[in-house]
Amino acid sequence: MKTLKPSNDVKLQYVNMVPLFESLDLKTKTFLAVNSTLNSFDKGDFLFNSGDPASVLNILIRGGVSVFVYVPNGDKKVLHFLKPPSLIGEAAVFMGEEFPAYAQTIEESLVLKISRATLLEITRENPQIPWKIVGFLFNRLKHFSHTIETHARKSAVTRVCVYLQSISGNKKQFDLPAPKKEIANFLGLRPESFSRAVSVLQKNGAIELTDSHVIIKNCDMLEEILEEN
Amino acid sequence: MKTLKPSNDVKLQYVNMVPLFESLDLKTKTFLAVNSTLNSFDKGDFLFNSGDPASVLNILIRGGVSVFVYVPNGDKKVLHFLKPPSLIGEAAVFMGEEFPAYAQTIEESLVLKISRATLLEITRENPQIPWKIVGFLFNRLKHFSHTIETHARKSAVTRVCVYLQSISGNKKQFDLPAPKKEIANFLGLRPESFSRAVSVLQKNGAIELTDSHVIIKNCDMLEEILEEN
DNA sequence: CGAATGGTTGATAAGACTCAACTGGTGTGG
DNA sequence: CCACACCAGTTGAGTCTTATCAACCATTCG
Numbered sequence: 009m010k011t012l013k014p015s016n017d018v019k020l021q022y023v024n025m026v027p028l029f030e031s032l033d034l035k036t037k038t039f040l041a042v043n044s045t046l047n048s049f050d051k052g053d054f055l056f057n058s059g060d061p062a063s064v065l066n067i068l069i070r071g072g073v074s075v076f077v078y079v080p081n082g083d084k085k086v087l088h089f090l091k092p093p094s095l096i097g098e099a100a101v102f103m104g105e106e107f108p109a110y111a112q113t114i115e116e117s118l119v120l121k122i123s124r125a126t127l128l129e130i131t132r133e134n135p136q137i138p139w140k141i142v143g144f145l146f147n148r149l150k151h152f153s154h155t156i157e158t159h160a161r162k163s164a165v166t167r168v169c170v171y172l173q174s175i176s177g178n179k180k181q182f183d184l185p186a187p188k189k190e191i192a193n194f195l196g197l198r199p200e201s202f203s204r205a206v207s208v209l210q211k212n213g214a215i216e217l218t219d220s221h222v223i224i225k226n227c228d229m230l231e232e233i234l235e236e237n
Numbered sequence: 238m239k240t241l242k243p244s245n246d247v248k249l250q251y252v253n254m255v256p257l258f259e260s261l262d263l264k265t266k267t268f269l270a271v272n273s274t275l276n277s278f279d280k281g282d283f284l285f286n287s288g289d290p291a292s293v294l295n296i297l298i299r300g301g302v303s304v305f306v307y308v309p310n311g312d313k314k315v316l317h318f319l320k321p322p323s324l325i326g327e328a329a330v331f332m333g334e335e336f337p338a339y340a341q342t343i344e345e346s347l348v349l350k351i352s353r354a355t356l357l358e359i360t361r362e363n364p365q366i367p368w369k370i371v372g373f374l375f376n377r378l379k380h381f382s383h384t385i386e387t388h389a390r391k392s393a394v395t396r397v398c399v400y401l402q403s404i405s406g407n408k409k410q411f412d413l414p415a416p417k418k419e420i421a422n423f424l425g426l427r428p429e430s431f432s433r434a435v436s437v438l439q440k441n442g443a444i445e446l447t448d449s450h451v452i453i454k455n456c457d458m459l460e461e462i463l464e465e466n
Numbered sequence: 467c468g469a470a471t472g473g474t475t476g477a478t479a480a481g482a483c484t485c486a487a488c489t490g491g492t493g494t495g496g
Numbered sequence: 497c498c499a500c501a502c503c504a505g506t507t508g509a510g511t512c513t514t515a516t517c518a519a520c521c522a523t524t525c526g
Contacts, residue, residue, distance in 0.1 A: 079389055079390065145375070146334070149377060152385065153306065187472070199474090
């Protein structure tokens, strides 16, 4: 982690990107900008560990982060991938508890940090903040329930289909948010099985995948697979 | 569903049981009691369907509820079981959105209903309410992440172990919160596989299970299984 | 250049699913 | 009151998918 020293204007620009802060007035946003620090992380750096006191809110400005836990036998289990602009561990920070998971960058990333104290200070005059948090958590909850739904799918091919659909945002082309290995983990598959599932979909002509770039070639075919398996 | 007509005192008693309301003063609690309705549900009744507008908060007072979704191929997937006292679909209600899942009783149940309008009214004078909601959602999030973790476990026996541990609350004896069929679904297993996993644990002498009653006979053995698989 | 890493492919084996039969308990209707 | 159907749960046998182990390729990085 490196701490950068950008002007407050630059930081204000980042603050403006964050949905949590969008309804705040300029004075408050400036206050946040002044009381924030900007850090850059190399790929593989940890933002925090499970069990750390959640005293600082991490806001992902650029890059990508993987959030995961370890199961008792030592295996890592990815819970989700975050892309900017994203709050990371916001519930733990606002509750003043410990982070319940690990956060690690999956690529070079830019992170804005704001202390819990600063957040509580602006919340005092902006009571809409907790409601916004409720909204984010509601979304995350829906996201998790979608993940559980995906895990309920039996076949590897189906899981990959569901996943591609969910991250496509109805676009025909997009990039995978993380290395295939990590995505396989997220989907509860071995890298080998993920690879094989992808190659089945490619041979079908449903998709095309080179490196991290995905092209949906036959949307209907994906839908069919979802309804059958 | 039957609407009961208890006195306001009785309803106040139920309001007093709900953690969300514990910090409120008597006047506010009475207001809630007066503006609530008490309903009884038979086993198998639906509290709400996925897609229903979340205009009323359901609070489980007695009984048990299963929350689930349907995956596109038609299969049902249980997300969690709720036991009293529990808010059901609270995030959707406070956000004024649609319920994102189905809620169905798994036994005869008693439910207190409070309208969104009433809740918003008391929130105006009790700004701690949204923070409490954040707290509940945080817990639910942790619960979901634990579920995802459980699904990551490969073997059926391990999943059952994790599950039994998590609902035991470190007690030696307890009852299953739902029919085995439903629990199997929650664990992402077929009823047959669940049954077999249980019988393995019984033959090991790790547990004893008759009908719905579980006795943990060898706690260390469960721990071992968790660390190995 | 050599090592390490991410990804693919092949062969095998283990585990869960499927289908089927059977039990015991519950509830219904004649 | 009994015969019957029905449902949850268990057990058995066979199949099928995925994990596993291993080899291999391509790329990156020191």
